[in-house]
Amino acid sequence: MxxxxxxxxxxxxxxxxxxxxxxxxxxxxxxLSRPPYRASLRERMAHLQEAAEVYDLDERTDVYGNGVVAALEERVAGLLGTEAAAFFPTGTMAQQIALRCWAGRTGNPAVAVHPLAHLEVHERDAFSQLSGLRPVHLTDEHRLPTPQEVREAPEPFGTLALELPLRDAGFLLPSWDELTATVAAARERDAVVHFDGARLWESTTHFGRPLEEIAGLADSVYVSLYKSLDGLSGAVLAGPESLIAEAGVWRHRYGGMLFHQFPAALTALAGLDRELPxxxxxxxxxxxxxxxxxxxxxxxxxxxxxxxxxxxxxxxxxxxxxxxxxxxxxxxxxxxxxxxxxxxxxxxxxxxxxxxxxxxxxxxxxxxxxxxxxxxxxxxxxxxxxxxxxx
Missing domain, CATH: 3.90.1150.10 (Aspartate Aminotransferase, domain 1)
Structure with a gap:
């Protein structure tokens, strides 16, 4: 018709x-692609039932982030090679809290970020409205900033936030050498580095490196549990144990401590088993x-x-x-x-x-x-x- x-x-x-x-x-x-979020409620319920096969359902349900949620956090930390990880109901919340924590530690509220990054385009100015942070744009080109642009930024910044891949520019990634040089340039300016890695899972082919080596370049990494892994929802923030502990405090303040989170955790674990490989x-x-x-x-x-x-x-x-x-x-x-x-x-x-x-x-x-x-x-x-x- x-x-x-x-x-x-x-x-x-x-x-x-x-x-x-x-x-x-x-x-x-x-x-070419049939992601589960386009499915019916019945199909999504069936997907949840299938995901239940990856975990012991006789275990007590999670309460405020223990049990299966803690198991998921441990699994992601292991995959990314970080000391710790914390589950969040949304990636937006995870990133706002990460940037807020880093600003407190560096004493600098400026965040170097691409104007096409998710932080700028899709989060309604959350990191400036909620935390008083301020964006610094290193380039307007449809690509990640170069090491030279990081070194020559006209003002200091406390955190360099890199979206890998940069979705709105065409799911673009730098070369491995460019990425390592960009991170090194940020370190030269005494800045920390945060990866917006919502889609970091699929970057290993382009970089020719395992996940833990890619994530190891950054001080903190956020990954999505549904964009590539077919989870129901949710995100994980990974990094040093002290940062993740502080992020957990802010997660509670932001209202991110949901009573039960097992549906998202189970489907994420299933995605790590089935989709990630x-x-x-x-x-x-x-x-x-x-x-x-x-x-x-x-x-x-x-x-x-x-x-x-x-x-x-x-x-x-x-x-x-x-x-x-x-x-x-x-x-x-x-x-x-x-x-x-x-x-x-x-x-x-x-x-x-x-x-x-x-x-x-x-x-x-x-x-x-x-x-x-x-x-x-x-x-x-x-x-x-x-x-x-x-x-």
């Missing part, structure tokens, strides 16, 4: 398109998909497009086309509705004048796609676009 746009009600159109996209994600026979496979196949997109759009005669970065750093990357977001979203959803194949399942957003982008994620569902499958889906998608670019 196709949908005929009504130009008189843009808000209603946007909501209908969103609902169509969500339905298509659930019903698509072929899709597969992430390198997803990254490798994302590069196959990216190559096929590049070749498919070129063969379809599309005059301009962009896979960004050209070789994905993780299992997620951006794809750009010179059309307005609504045109591309409609074509993508209509393809899924009419063929059962959902090539571009994420929303489309404006990247700049005349250019829109979407995020492409490759996970278990996408491993069944070979290059020929991707190219066939590209040809069908391009056939649904209007002739010539439009804005």
């Amino acid at each position: 196709t949908f005929t746009p009504d130009p008189d009600d843009a808000a209603t159109l946007a909501e209908r398109l969103r609902e169509r996209r969500m339905t298509a994600q659930r019903e698509a026979a072929r899709i 597969r992430l390198p496979e997803y990254v490798a196949h994302a590069r196959v998909v990216a190559d096929a997109l590049q070749e498919g759009f070129a063969e379809a005669g599309v005059p301009w497009f962009r896979v960004h970065p050209r070789v994905p750093h993780t299992h997620e990357f951006q794809f750009w086309l010179p059309y307005d977001p609504d045109t591309l979203a409609e074509a993508a959803v209509r393809q899924a509705e009419e063929t059962g194949t959902f090539l571009f399942a994420s929303p489309w957003d404006r990247r700049g004048p005349g250019v829109s982008y979407t995020e492409v994620s490759v996970r278990a569902a996408g491993l069944d796609w070979d290059a020929a499958d991707v190219k066939a889906a590209v040809a069908d998608f391009v056939a649904r676009l209007p002739h010539g670019a439009a804005d």
Whole structure:
């Protein structure tokens, strides 16, 4: 079934398109990624039951962070090679508390952070509004700051916060040498280093290093339990024992000591067992998909497009086309509705004048796609676009 746009009600159109996209994600026979958060409540309950297999259910339930939650904290600390770790209900809370603690220890409320970082774009100025901290931007380029930019910052800062990968710039990571040099430059300025590692789990392929060596560069690390691991929710802050103890005090003050947290803990433990070992496979196949997109759009005669970065750093990357977001979203959803194949399942957003982008994620569902499958889906998608670019 196709949908005929009504130009008189843009808000209603946007909501209908969103609902169509969500339905298509659930019903698509072929899709590159099928994360659990798009599932029904029944499916999520089944996922929780499956996760129960990773832990002794005859143990008493957790109360304010003991039991299975403490086991999760110990597991993550071991994986990241840190002295301790603490579970938080959200990554936003974990990061605010980490930065607050470091500011108290360094005596400097300035945080060097990229303007595209999650801390700046997606947390409603939380670290400045809640803790009185102040951002310092080292670069406006769509990449992580360079060691030279860290050294030449015109004002001192107490903490350098690096989002690895930098999601809004295209899930970008620096090279290993660049990262180690950037961290060293921060140390030269007597600053501590915090990694916003919401997606750090999938960075090992790009860096060619184990998790503990990557995390070992920083003074503290936050990791998400649901973005890559398929957990229900939650985050972990890892670092020195003294920092984590102080963070626990602030977690209580911020209202983060939930009475029971076992659903998030169980699904996170399951993710560490089941999804974490597969992430390198997803990254490798994302590069196959990216190559096929590049070749498919070129063969379809599309005059301009962009896979960004050209070789994905993780299992997620951006794809750009010179059309307005609504045109591309409609074509993508209509393809899924009419063929059962959902090539571009994420929303489309404006990247700049005349250019829109979407995020492409490759996970278990996408491993069944070979290059020929991707190219066939590209040809069908391009056939649904209007002739010539439009804005």
